[in-house]
Amino acid sequence: MNKKEQIIKVASKYFSEVGYDKAVLEDVAKEVGVSKAAIYYHFKDKFALYEAVLCSRFKDLAQTICDIDAANPEQALREYVEKFGGFLLEKPCFSAIFARELADGAINMPQSCTKQMSQILKKLSAILQEGEAQGVFEKENPFMVQLMIVSTLVNYRTTRKLRITVMKNLKEVKNIDAGLKDIIPNLANKIIKALKC
Amino acid sequence: MNKKEQIIKVASKYFSEVGYDKAVLEDVAKEVGVSKAAIYYHFKDKFALYEAVLCSRFKDLAQTICDIDAANPEQALREYVEKFGGFLLEKPCFSAIFARELADGAINMPQSCTKQMSQILKKLSAILQEGEAQGVFEKENPFMVQLMIVSTLVNYRTTRKLRITVMKNLKEVKNIDAGLKDIIPNLANKIIKALKC
């Protein structure tokens, strides 16, 4: 791994943990073992570094999603959820970054990333339409379905500590929580069930 | 409305629009028509102002949710989604604030607010358990159900512009999107269907 990639990786961690505004390039630099100015050697500015983080992740995610090729719409939708969830498991920093982008309305998201998001939604929309055409799924707003999947997954990741806090306050929900990995198949089942005719 | 409440209201708008870090007290002060120091007269610091915004909203939301009293679990769950969504419609600034808190894992959320969140989840958990006991609903992780409802609703609100951008990129999803108000009953139906035995 070259230095530029090291910078991207460490920055990705900071953007994830503390968000864009609180992520400080001096901290990133120290952890990589370079000076802050070295980061400016490789990236025009802080935002360019953030873009580098975002774009590589969205590119990989879109590729993962567009590679879905299932025998039927139900299986395709299951794979959609599983592939999405699997990606979040594989890239631990991405959930929080994604969740913050959703929460902020993605107003500063580079166009290449919104393009990838469009491709991702296109895939989901195609699955839903095929399901509808085959009489397997009811017609449904793909944006709402997308958010039921995506925001649930990413926020499930980001709210881990919050859930523990909430559980401490309540007796009724003890030992009910699970990790992200465990809810992926569950969520897939629920989304499919919600959509089935 | 007294000055303190005006400050809370305007601050709520800024916290919603640009997030905590980017919300600048000088801007809040100008819009209220006071000096920044006057804000410090009423609130200890910026975070205390944020807490005031958060706590009043969560208190009202928890009250709204805990007042749900339906004849059966299915109706109760429907009301849960409708009341939650209705609250977000009534308090336009709250969705983005809530979404950012979820995305950040609510690590700085005051205890009184996490307490209210616990009460809200307690209500949902009770509805789900009653539904399970009556053989109406399958057993399900209440955190996941909560996020399917809450994160979908709040992020539906925050991603309005993003959805327009995404729609511009795609031909297949034209004229499919809807406002938050329109998806509330739809989401309720889908959640209920997903959970029904």
Added chain:
DNA sequence: CTAAACTTACTGACGAGTAAGTAAGAAAAG
């Protein structure tokens, strides 16, 4: 009159970004 509710004019910490420089290696010139 007093206390509450403000004001102006700051201070100082923080962090993004930069100017000027250096070291090492590669390429070009003689």
Added chain:
DNA sequence: CTTTTCTTACTTACTCGTCAGTAAGTTTAG
């Protein structure tokens, strides 16, 4: 071949804008 020049990949030591917070004072309301 050796020396000069150029390039890449950094470095230190800043600058400067921003904004949270504050001191000292003034104004307003009761």
